[in-house]
Amino acid sequence: MAVQGIRNKVIKRFSNKVVARKLLSMGILPGMKISIVRRAPFGGSLYIMAGSQYIALRKEEFQDIITE
Amino acid sequence: MSKLRNTLNVAIVGNPNSGKTTLFNILTGLHFKTGNFPGVTVDKKIGKFSIGKDVTIRLIDLPGTYSLHPNSPEEAVNLNYFIGKEERDSADVILYVADSTALDKQLLLLHQLLELELPIVLALNMSDTAKKYGVQIDINNFESTFGIRAVAVSARTGEGIETLKNTIVTVATHPTDRIKDHTSWYKPELEPLIEEVKRRVGIENSYLALLIAEHNNYVLNQWLKEEDRNSIRLLLAEAGYRPLSRQIEETMNRFKIIEPFVEQHVKQKFDHLDITGKMDSFLTHRFFGPVIFLIITFIMFQAVFSLAAIPMEWIDKGFVQIGFYLEQVLPEGNITKLFTEGILAGINGVLMFVPQIGIMFFFIVLLEESGYMARVVFMFDRVMRIFGMNGRSLVSLISSSACAIPAILSTRTIKNRKQRLITLFVAPFISCSARIPVYTMLLALVVPNVYIWKFIHLQGLAFFGLYIIGAGMALFIAFLMKWLIKKEERGYLMIQLPSYRMPHWRSVANEVKDKVSSFIWTAGRIILVISVLLWLAANTSTSGTLKGVERKYTTIAHQQGLDAKATQILVASKKLEHSFAGKFGKGIEPIIRPLGYDWKIGIALLTSFAAREVFVGTLSTIYSVEDESQHKGLRKKIQEAIDIKTGQKIFNRATTLSLLVFYILAMQCMSTLAVVKKETQTWIWPIIQFVVMTGLAYFFAWITYSFFK
Known part of the structure; x- marks a missing residue:
């Protein structure tokens, strides 16, 4: 996955309930912009900027975010 | 009111x-x-x-x-x-x-x-x-x-x-007038459900009723009876109700109010996200991130060893002085001896290690408070998953280096059950603060107190090595468990990376004080009780035995022409050998001989199955009993202890290293086992943990002793 290329995509919806619940409660909502900042040193997870906060997600969790 | x-x-x-x-x-x-x-x-x-x-x-x-x-x-x-x-x-x-x-x-x-x-x-x-x-x-x-x-x-x-x-x-x-129109997004078709929940649970608040309906599986039985839960579920199913989409809608609607409000009334000139972002481009960098993490942990272990050395010396010497003084002042007799040799030695065994435990907790609290721990979770999630755990496990394992109990409790944040089980199973392999006293004492016997290249403390380095052995075994066992336990369930990372902030020093200090005093009270109580029991066991035996022993060996010493001091040492050691404690230690000597331990170490070993830090207290009690004439520090006494039979030093290299290996690996903490039982809801896991850890300890201690002998 060419993760470095994902910049300022707009969140459309979530394809997993647990991911949806958790992200929503952290204030990450459809309509917000999401960018991948960097990969973890040993891979597997991503350093992400969503709206105006930084979060860490695994690749699979990131794939549960459907962008426009 | x-x-x-x-x-x-x-x-x-x-x-x-x-x-x-x-x-x-x-x-x-x-x-x-x-x-x-x-x-x-x-x-x-x-x-x-x-x-x-x-x-x-x-x-x-x-x-x-x-x-x-x-x-x-x-x-x-x-x-x-x-x-x-x-x-x-x-x-x-x-x-x-x-x-x-x-x-x-x-x-x-x-x-x-x-x-x-x-x-x-x-x-x-x-x-x-x-x-x-x-x-x-x-x-x-x-x-x-x-x-x-x-x-x-x-x-x-x-x-x-x-x-x-x-x-x-x-x-x-004086309650203010509340604005009550924030319920406007409830759809009218929810009304019957809300009313039903209100009636069944006995509450009046509509929003609470809605939350109870949607999350009925998390509501405690004491608030929601089983029959009520079932009928609510039935109602939800009948209505074809979809809690998640309602939750999304509710949350979005709330943010539609919050966002413009914040935009309008909160002005921010300067973006702190920038600073955190810049710091993280370095601190979570592919190469520098892990390197910095290693440096931080290395500094932590160096500090534990070198900074704590001076106050520890004071405490140890202080107790020797107090004991000496009390013996002068108090009337001679068994009560005084119980106090100076039993209780005082026990308290010393606890307090001497407060500086080290305090420093360890200080670093852990500091890393948590500053926001750095979340980065550790992020960076090492993948690595930990190789071992059947996840990024949060690493935080648990790091805090296990202070104490396994809070570490095991912290595994609750790991949602995946297999990963959680593995984490709490291997956490006690990480050397906790209770092992610090044992390591400190034993390392001082085999590693010289010097610096290499002027800044690396050699004992500190060896100390770090012991932690590495424990951590390595933790990862190895975790890896085995990953293959043995067949259960797959999706786990999640999803963690906020909060902005870095300067820790609030007073709060850090309070937290450290809180943790240290809880260590002193929980561990200290056990240590004190065991110290007193041990002194009693070492000074009593079946009636008349000790008097007989004293008479017999005084005569023997006299015949051999020993001086007063040598006589005293011989009599004291024979009395110990024939006391209850001595009999006990001798009873298990055949089992521990292959590891290079004598019956005195045997006594200490057994008492440390209540809690490891008791080891030092026990030895100090045993050696005070044996060598009551001299007011030396504990370390010196132990270093000079000599096996009567062979005339060799008891704590030679092979025995000391074998003991170190035993203490790294053995499960010797009843409180930990109790917590594991509580968290896993079964005795099976603590029993397996005890057998596996102690078995490995015995095996590797035996190998170590055989190799260095």
Whole structure:
């Protein structure tokens, strides 16, 4: 996955309930912009900027975010 | 007020990174009791403080959460608390804590709480940092928009704390007019369901009823009877109700109110995200990130060893002086001896290691408070998954280097059950602070106290090595368990990377003090009791035996022409050998001989199965008993101990290394086993843990001894 290329995509919806619940409660909502900042040193997870906060997600969790 | 006169219950609520704990500590001045929330093993802290002469506040600390919609039983603690109708602890006022520098994200929970129709005071925390970032908040608008009072506070500088206290009292006694139109997004078709829940649970609040319906699986049995739960589920199913889409809709609607509000009334000149982002481009860098992490842990272990050395020396010497003084002052006799050789030696065994344990806790609290721990979780998630765990496990394992018990409790944040089980199973392999005393004493016998290249302390380095062995074994066992336990279930990372902040030093100090004193009281009590029992066991035997031994060996010494001092040593050691303790140690000697241990080490080994740190106390008791004439420090006594039979030093290289290996690997902590049982709900896991760890310890100690002998 060419993760470095994902910049300022707009969140459309979530394809997993647990991911949806958790992200929503952290204030990450459809309509917000999401960018991948960097990969973890040993891979597997991503350093992400969503709206105006930084979060860490695994690749699979990131794939549960459907962008426009 | 219906409860105690002038006592107000205040529930302190907020997001995980809101600085809630710091504010709790400042308000209560650390006067609190710890209990448990029903149904889960989450600590419930209740602190007390007074405002003026008349009002006492009971401050109830609820666990930090982002939302009233729970994702786990632990996250449901807030919801269950507000459903609860316990007269004693139910809230009169909610104190909502939010980080002023991240208000846009921290108001969701507040907005949900508004609907509970309780008086709320909003503490806009970290006002000092907010000023630095150029954040300006128009405070009065919280009252006109949401009907709540807001106070700018800083737990760090103490700013606004008095105003906050007064506001709590004002709000409790003069409720403001609340704005009650935030229920407008409930669809009319939800009404029958809401009414049914209200009737069954016996509550009046519609929003709470809705939450109970949607999250009925997390609501405690004491609030929702099984039959009620079932009929609510039936109603949900009949209506084809979809809680998740309603939750999304609700959350989005709330943010539609919160976002413009924040935009309008909170002005921020300067983006602190920038600083955190820049720091992280280095601290979580592909190469530098892990390197920095290694350097930090290395510094931590160096500090534990070198910084603590001087105060430890003082304490050890101080106790020798006190013992010497007391023997001069107090009347001679067994009671005095019990005091100086039993109790005092035991207390020394606990207190001597407080500097090291304190430093260890200091670093861990510092890393948590600054926000760095979240980065550790992020960076090492993948690596830990190779070993059947996840990034959070690493934080648990790191805190296990202070104590396995909080580490095992912290595994509750790991949602995947297999990963959680593996983490709590291997956590005790990580060397905890209770092993520090044992390591320190034993390492001093085999590693010289020198520096290489002027700055690396050799004992510190060896100490680090012991931790590496423990950690390596933890990973190896975890890896095996990953293959042995066949159960796949998706795990999640999803963690906020909060902005870095300077830790609040007073709060860090308080937390360290809190943890150290709990170590002294829990471990200290066991150590003290065992010290006294041991002294008794070492000084008593079947009636007449000890007198007989004394007579016999005094005669023998006389015949051999030994001087007074040598006679005394011979008699004392023979008396110990024939005491209850000696018989006990001798009984197990055949089992531990292959590891290079004599019966005296055997006594110490057995007593450390109650708790490891007892080892040093036990040895100090045993060697005080044997060598009561000389007022040497403990280390010296042990170093010079000689095996009567062979004339060799008991703590030679092979035996000492074998003991070190045994202590790295063996499961010798009853409290840990009890906690594992509690967390896994079965005795199977603690039993396996005990057998595996102690078996490995025996095996590797035997190999070590055979190799160095």
